[in-house]
Amino acid sequence: MSGANETFFTVVGCMDGRVQKAISEFGRTKFGAEYPDTITEAGIAGIIANNPDPKFVENLKTKLLVSIEKHHSKGIVVDGHQECAGNPVDDERHKEDIRRSIEFIRNLIENKIPIIGVFVVRNDESWQAEEV
Numbered sequence: 001m002s003g004a005n006e007t008f009f010t011v012v013g014c015m016d017g018r019v020q021k022a023i024s025e026f027g028r029t030k031f032g033a034e035y036p037d038t039i040t041e042a043g044i045a046g047i048i049a050n051n052p053d054p055k056f057v058e059n060l061k062t063k064l065l066v067s068i069e070k071h072h073s074k075g076i077v078v079d080g081h082q083e084c085a086g087n088p089v090d091d092e093r094h095k096e097d098i099r100r101s102i103e104f105i106r107n108l109i110e111n112k113i114p115i116i117g118v119f120v121v122r123n124d125e126s127w128q129a130e131e132v
Ligand SMILES: [Zn+2]
Pocket: 014, 015, 016, 042, 043, 081, 083, 084, 085, 086, 087
């Protein structure tokens, strides 16, 4: 399934291309793992925190379990970010959506691996990951 030296972490995050680099770097450092398994939707924290459709949840769980059981993921990053087209709420509400998503995923995977929330903010022309 994966090479002996290949290590993974999991991202449950927005599809927005502007935040992917910051999230990958954050996850690599935080979990000491190389490759992000990436599960995305537009504004995913807003979806998970607000009574998600059962089919969406089933699909999310299937992907998380592949990452955890086949790739032995070291941990999960749940992200949100400023200027999000998919979850256009203010920063505090978005961070609350991330916190609620963490709890939701923790239950879904029966607390198998660590989960960390990250909010990505604009810093001039670059994007910076901040732990929630
Ligand atoms: Zn977004």
